[in-house]
Amino acid sequence: MIALSEDLLHRLRERAPEYDRENRFFDEDLAELKDAGYLSPQTLLETVRNQRLLARYAPATALGINMHHVVVGVARVLHDRGDTTLDWVLADAEAGELFAFGNSEAGNDQVMFDSRTVATPLGDGGYEFTGTKIFTSLSPAWTRLGIFGRDDTDPDDPKLVHGYLTRDTAGHQAVGSWDTLGMRATQSFSTRLDGARVPAERIARILPVGPTGDPYIFGLFANFLLAIGSVYAGIADRALELGVEAVGQRTSLKNGGRTYAQDPDIRWQLADAAIGLDSLAPQLEGLARDVDELVNHGGDWFRLLVGAKTRAVDVSRQVVETAIRVSGGRSYGASNELARLYRDVLAGLFHPSDPESAHSTVAQNLLGPLE
Template identity: 60%
Template sequence: MDPEQLLPDALLERIRGRAAGYDERNEFFYEDLEELAASGYLKAFVPVSDGGQGLDLEGVAGCQRRLATAAPATALAVNMHLVWTGVARVLADRGDTSLDFVLAEAAKGEIFAFGNSEAGNDSVLFDSLTDAKPLPDGSYEFTGTKIFTSLAPAWTRLGIFGKDSAARDGDGELVHGFVERAAPGYEILDDWNTLGMRATQSNTTVLRGVTVPADRIFRKLPVGPNADPLIFAIFACFETLLAAVYAGIGERALVLGVEAAMRRTSFKNGGRSYAQDPDIRWKVAEAAMAMDALYPHLAQVARDVDDLADHGSQWFPKLVGLKVHATETARTVVDLAIRVSGGSSYFRGTELARLYRDVLAGMFHPSDDESAHNTVANAWLGPLET
């Protein structure tokens, strides 16, 4: 399915028209989410036989890139739901049916979100500061604090993980499960007041002994890096769809920069358009070339995931490399568009000013620049000697 079919121009323009207001009011994108759900967008990965769109990762990445041109914060938050459903699809494609229930519940309208990030935990998925206490009936009680839980006002299923420190002879075990919205034992803080990506409402979630039933525990893994398919699926979907959102930001910034260059005129050059100014033309060309290099990179990585390509130990370098390429390219292109647009873009309320604030969030998503470069260096040069 073409992205324009799932996100027709009329829907996209309504979403674009609300983005500035959500940002100004620091408000969740309720209307956007309602329209996207009604259109079937949240069922993008759900099989057609179950009422979904049946898209693969490349198809969903194209849709998320398009959505981000209208409302980056909406796209980024929706990413969290699409990542979980994408993980289920990637696992199923590889013969792992452990998360088929995610697709089945998404088909019924459930909304999934990520509750994995923890302040100070730079091990990401390979260790946890959250305590996972096993109970006699096979359920687990989770206690800890999760940050950046996007979709906080709307999720119905929150994916979390924590560590059972006593398991595996004291080496510890990472336990993954889903919390349902109605479960007692957690609190969502009203603490999201950020520079950009404000509509995501990625509030902190405090787990105060919330219980995840045994049938909602879907993985138990050793502490540290491992080759479990779940880890690959999360990284593959998270990094690829994240890259798609930032590619959309860069795409929109380039359009706005071109429009500004065509619109602005030079007094000293007799009212000629800035589109005729060599320096402005160079900046627009620089931005366009950067984006032209990003689009095929995004599409190829997504296609390789869909095609079950075997990149072996190079898979994680490819995924983190795509994320860094997308976020850094988008930041560069937004900066160039602002330079092209002149001082008017510095005023509060302009779309470029909002994109400038939104695009900065890219440096904080995992894998960050330092971690990504370490991953790639280790793949090519081996680990640092100790």
């Protein structure tokens, strides 16, 4: 298991406010994490634990690096199930290449089950991709970019084509701006694809439009949802820590100068936050272990995965808000760490699967499809 040293983690925490304030990419963090071997393949359980720890110190850095580990994690899921077609991803990650996702699209609420990007076959097994992807985390630094698009060559049998660009490929550029409320250091610019070519050997999957049980899609959802949930749990870990520190320092005139740590109402609020937070590790880590150990949850898998991500984000937001509430007005200052954590944790609302999609997935698992 890759170890994140205390010295490294504290350096990352020291730089986090600067990245946020200056709205710039975490170049120094990335260099240190790469030197520490953190880009190398990990089991999903290791990823979930490491990413939660990393987010406790540098949330935006953790969220950005998450995208790399999701792509590498998909390759690991396939390898563990006897499919070696993406073993080159594992080798590239071991060599220090940085992977990112170019999958999200504005107005595409089908997420991975359809695409507005055009995938045009080249006749030799490769494809050209034309379209715009949004929220491309790691935009300034990725060396490998996962993308997908729709091939309508046969209108009666459209296909979704998944492939990986290399940085030196022509036909892609970062566009727009990244001036967001939180998670600013991820520098998740949009990516415009204009005939960007992916050769046959970098085409990962050609799948039908719509939901599929293909292991590639399973691996993508499993790694993304559990790793995302872990990042927000890490933010909540830090917020609870800061809340406990704050109430141990704040004094109450009403209570004879005693600290708020002796106030029953404050104690209840922090205890309630901790109870919610303590529930996340068994769920996130348990499912990650099941993925690693090839446990078969059958048709329940997607219900379990979207439920874990949704709960992790919701609980983490509640914990951060509680920490702010018990810490008093000083936490409202723009430079206060809790204020930054609050802005960062709100980004969890925008990652797939959103609450509507998650509840639809669970309802379908329980009740069957709508008639």
